[in-house]
Amino acid sequence: MELADIIVKFILVVIIFAISLVIAMYSTYAERKLAAFFQDRIGPNRAGPWGILQPLADGGKMFLKEEIIPTNASGFLFIVGPSLAILTACIGSAVIPWGQKLVIGAHVIDLQVADINVGILYIFGVVSLGVYGVMIGGWASNNKYSLLGAIRAASQNISYEISMGLSIIALLLVTGTLSLREIAEQQHSWHWNIIYQPVGFILFLICAFAETNRSPFDLPECETELVGGYHTEYSSMKLGFYLFAEYINMFISSAVMVTLYWGAYNYPFMDWMAANAGPNIAVILGVILMFLKIFLFIFFFMWVRWTIPRFRYDQLMDLGWKTLIPWAIANIVVTGIVITLINR
Amino acid sequence: MEPLSNKRKQVDNKPLNFLERAYLPAIIKGLGITMSHFFKKPVTIAYPEEKREFSENFRGMHSLKRDENGKERCTACGLCALSCPAEAITMIAAERQPGEENLYREEKYAAVYEINMLRCIFCGLCEEACPKEAIYLDGDIVPSDYLRKDFIYGKDKLVEAPLNQ
Numbered sequence: 231m232e233l234a235d236i237i238v239k240f241i242l243v244v245i246i247f248a249i250s251l252v253i254a255m256y257s258t259y260a261e262r263k264l265a266a267f268f269q270d271r272i273g274p275n276r277a278g279p280w281g282i283l284q285p286l287a288d289g290g291k292m293f294l295k296e297e298i299i300p301t302n303a304s305g306f307l308f309i310v311g312p313s314l315a316i317l318t319a320c321i322g323s324a325v326i327p328w329g330q331k332l333v334i335g336a337h338v339i340d341l342q343v344a345d346i347n348v349g350i351l352y353i354f355g356v357v358s359l360g361v362y363g364v365m366i367g368g369w370a371s372n373n374k375y376s377l378l379g380a381i382r383a384a385s386q387n388i389s390y391e392i393s394m395g396l397s398i399i400a401l402l403l404v405t406g407t408l409s410l411r412e413i414a415e416q417q418h419s420w421h422w423n424i425i426y427q428p429v430g431f432i433l434f435l436i437c438a439f440a441e442t443n444r445s446p447f448d449l450p451e452c453e454t455e456l457v458g459g460y461h462t463e464y465s466s467m468k469l470g471f472y473l474f475a476e477y478i479n480m481f482i483s484s485a486v487m488v489t490l491y492w493g494a495y496n497y498p499f500m501d502w503m504a505a506n507a508g509p510n511i512a513v514i515l516g517v518i519l520m521f522l523k524i525f526l527f528i529f530f531f532m533w534v535r536w537t538i539p540r541f542r543y544d545q546l547m548d549l550g551w552k553t554l555i556p557w558a559i560a561n562i563v564v565t566g567i568v569i570t571l572i573n574r
Numbered sequence: 575m576e577p578l579s580n581k582r583k584q585v586d587n588k589p590l591n592f593l594e595r596a597y598l599p600a601i602i603k604g605l606g607i608t609m610s611h612f613f614k615k616p617v618t619i620a621y622p623e624e625k626r627e628f629s630e631n632f633r634g635m636h637s638l639k640r641d642e643n644g645k646e647r648c649t650a651c652g653l654c655a656l657s658c659p660a661e662a663i664t665m666i667a668a669e670r671q672p673g674e675e676n677l678y679r680e681e682k683y684a685a686v687y688e689i690n691m692l693r694c695i696f697c698g699l700c701e702e703a704c705p706k707e708a709i710y711l712d713g714d715i716v717p718s719d720y721l722r723k724d725f726i727y728g729k730d731k732l733v734e735a736p737l738n739q
Contacts, residue, residue, distance in 0.1 A: 264612075266616070267611075267612050267616070268608045268611055268612055269611065270611055270614050270615075270616050270617050270618075271616050271617070271618050272616045272618040272620065275620070432598075533605060533608065533609070534601075534605070536608055537601070537604045537605050537607075537608040538601060538604060
């Protein structure tokens with residue numbers, strides 16, 4: 231690998247890191263604003279025009295708050311918990327292809343940090359690591375509400391990972407590869423996987439809600455029952471990290487859903503654009519459209535949050551084990567049969 | 575028995591059909607409802623900048639009135655303090671001196687007139703009791719403050735501005 235390539239990769243990493251942080255920051259603003267609109271209110275509008283400086287004010291508040299570590303908490307693990315949560319949230323974006331390759335002179339710039347051939351497995355590994363942040367944080371707090379919240383989070387994530395994995399298997403039968411770059415390339419122009427895997431997508435979507443602990447599956451932190459869930463004892467920026475990690479997770483899982491099912495950076499007439507407007511412009515348009523799709527998903531996450539009430543815990547487990555897993559398995563079987571019949 | 579209103583509904587516990595159990599149609603319906611609210615005009619009144627119109631008989635902060643010549647109407651008879659169910663009003667009467675005829679309408683006036691706004695319940699009995707039409711609850715909402723003593727409003731805050739200003 232040349233030095234220039236390494237520098238380009240480094241810049242790309244920094245840009246993606248910055249973008250995910252900014253998007254997470256403004257997701258908090260968007261969440262409050264959208265919540266207000268859904269409830270016929272105005273939402274934050276005091277900090278800056280239309281309140282767009284609100285996330286900065288919130289962040290400043292988080293930093294200036296007193297740092298409290300409970301006496302009986304396990305000091306080291308108490309700090310490891312939120313660090314792990316935000317770390318796992320941030321590294322997920324490494325394998326997502328943000329666009330096709332840009333060609334500038336003799337240089338080819340790959341808009342993906344790492345094109346590993348087991349991209350989906352990597353995503354799954356990172357997602358399942360995320361539960362450690364919650365679990366360690368809840369355990370280290372030495373508080374029964376935190377522990378209950380953490381246990382709920384852990385069992386919920388583990389349950390929904392199974393059906394998430396099964397819904398992906400059906401997709402892998404269609405694509406025949408684990409590399410996210412190849413999956414994205416296969417969905418050229420309008421051949422998006424959602425056409426071939428609508429049931430798989432719905433299953434994946436539901437599991438994504440559960441994995442990111444978003445409403446209606448926000449039981450780990452349901453404030454009405456568990457005080458604050460696993461982050462009851464957290465204050466200051468450590469609490470901020472947990473909340474932030476949730477929003478980054480939402481962004482990353484939106485990106486994964488767009489990549490896997492909604493055609494990633496592909497759009498109809500992309501070949502026409504590449505021929506008439508220049509290949510680089512077509513690539514950049516693809517990147518913009520990818521982000522638009524991601525924002526639509528983030529909007530959908532918030533829309534659902536302000537529509538549906540929280541599940542009861544036994545209903546959550548029922549849905550995960552008795553509904554989603556059988557449907558996912560049936561989806562695999564049907565997909566397999568159809569593929570076999572077509573290829574014969 | 576004949577139903578009083580036609581709102582009575584027979585409750586049934588029949589099991590849910592497949593679509594109802596699938597839960598997704600209900601979710602989509604709910605999403606539609608929230609989306610319809612998304613485009614509705616917000617009901618918020620951004621308070622310090624916008625103010626809601628008070629109704630015509632709104633009772634706000636008291637004001638001690640002056641007559642058409644700018645003289646204070648109050649004659650410190652004490653009927654308002656007597657009628658006050660919250661015992662919020664207190665006053666000290668004084669005799670009008672020669673040369674003060676342009677300030678006070680009657681020979682007796684209130685040298686000190688205090689209303690404790692924390693006690694006041696804004697019932698309006700003082701304005702009904704007043705024989706001189708000197709007190710009316712026609713002001714704004716009483717503003718907030720930090721100390722209890724600052725809620726005892728004296729004549730400096732209650733008396734209307736003089737005419738010639």
